[in-house]
Amino acid sequence: MTATLLVGFVVLLLINMPVSFALAIASFLAITYGGIPAALVAQRMTAAMDSFILLAVPFFLLAGHLMARSGIARDIIDFANAAIGWARGGLAQAGIGAGTLMGGMTGSAVAEASSAGGIMIPPMKEKGYDGAFCAAVTAAASTISVVIPPSIPMIIFCVVTGVSVSKLFVAGLIPGLLIAAALMLTAWAISVLRGYPRGPRTSPRQILAAARASFWGLMMPLVIIGSIRYGIATPTEASVVAVVYGLLVGMFVYRTIRLADLPQIVLESCVTTGVVMLMIAAASLYGLIITREQIPQEAARLILALTSDPTFVLLLIFAVYLVAGMLLDLGASIIILVPVLWPVTQSLQIDPIQFGIVTVVGLAVGLVTPPVGASLFVTCGIARCNLVQGTVAVMPFVLALIAIVLAIIFFPGIATWLPSRMD
Structure with missing residues (x-):
């Protein structure tokens, strides 16, 4: 088989x-x-999708579409530009800052790359930034959205392994902020070398005004993360709250969403949800096969024959993720690889939260590395540069992402400290 x-x-x-x-x-x-028996196929696929946790997927996707359609992304970018746009390479820094703030809205790297790229890349090119650099920094910033909750890949990981969604969501906060810092440092260094301009220095009053304008957007991740962190709501319940919040903000605060727009927004969310659910249903069949063939046990024996050191095993797993990320979608990589690697990490008593964050961040590198590189592909299209130029430009940011994954491997507290405070 x-x-x-x-x-x-x-x-x-x-x-x-x-x-x-x-x-x-x-x-x-x-x-x-x-x-x-073929009857077992239908039973397994149906059972795989019959999960309370998975209800969060369509609701988070719908919430992201509502917030994107409301136009709140532009206000968030304006706030980030006011706060940090004065630095060298200010527009690039603002793009990364906005990507961090918007991570709590979309949960999808490609969606963020598309929305943020459409707003940020044209003015960056007008200010003299190289098109390939614009595409690279925007694509790299989009990876933050799968680390800071809500994160669809984290939900898929938890469905596959049984790890707590709430704890993995909370665990993504510190790594997400570290990724933002590493990308900002990289963008600053490149901007200094190339002489990219500073943005105008803004006064505290202007920053406060921008914060007020983006208040409703900034509250979105706080509503989601806060309700989960303090046990007010489960991730699934928080996803429903996010939809209601996004609907109210779009219809009554910004007034950019009309009742006539809702069918199209819901349809877009349903299409994306269908892709995720089909992948999970297919994963149940894949899981049946690898279980019957005892592939996880064979993988465990092979890896343990090389080493029994947990840190070295995580390094080997990360190396596998770097290759897989270049060939497969992030969600597909989780579904295909994690069931095989999970027993290995459990036998070595590797913290499930640490493994989850290494998995999500490690595979997120693939979002900006060809030939798949979905985020980079999108931003190169917006910046009108070819994929080869984008690939060369994104390499410093890839190294920054790799450095953060290595830090999580060698210092697991980066991922595990916040979740441990929930106990």
Whole structure:
């Protein structure tokens, strides 16, 4: 069954079939070849999607679409520009700052790259920034959105492993802020070397005015994270609150969303949700195959034959993630790799929260590395530069992301300290 699964999956990917369909079809072929009753396929796929945790996915996606449609992203970018735009390479710094603040709205790196890139890249190019650099810094900033909650990849990880969504969400805060700091430092260094301009220095009154204008957007991540951190709501309940909040802000505060707009917004959210759910359903078939074939046990034996040091094992896993991220979507990589690697980390008593953050951040590097590099692909299109130029420009930011993952591996408290305070 394993050979049928792997060959079928690779062939379907080569003919450019979407990952979720390729995984589902290859898994079905392998199960059929293995003589497992077809009725079990439908039962497994249905059971995989019948989860209270997964209700958070469509609601968080809908909340992100509502906030994006309301136009609040521009106010958040204006606030970030007022707060840090005066630094060398100010527009680049503002883009990273806005990406950090918007991470609590979208939960999707590609969505953030698209929305922030459309607003930030044109004025950056007008100020003399190189197009490839504009694409690179915007794409790199989008990776923060899958680390700071709400994060769809974190939800998928928790569904696969059974780890607490609330704790993993909270665990993403410090790494997310460290990523922002590392990217800002990298952008500053490049801006100094290239002589990119500073933005105008703003007064405290102007910063306060920008903060007031973006108040409703800044409150969104606080509502989500605060309610989860202090046990007021579960992640699923917080996702519903986020939808209500986004709807009220868009319709009655900004007045940019009309009742006539809602069907299209809901449809966009449903399409994205369908992709995620199909991938999870396909993952249940994939999980059935690897369990019957005892692939996790074989992987554990192979890795433990090399080393039993938890830190070195995490380094090996991170190396696998760097390669996988270049070839597969982030969610698909979690679904394919984590079920195999999870037993290894458990046998070595690696903290599940640390493993979860290493997984999400490590695979997020793939969002800006070709040939997949979804975020980089989007921003290069907006900046009108070719992917080769974007790839060269993004390499310093990739190194910054790698440095943060290595820090989490060697200093697990970066990921585990905040969740431990919830106990």
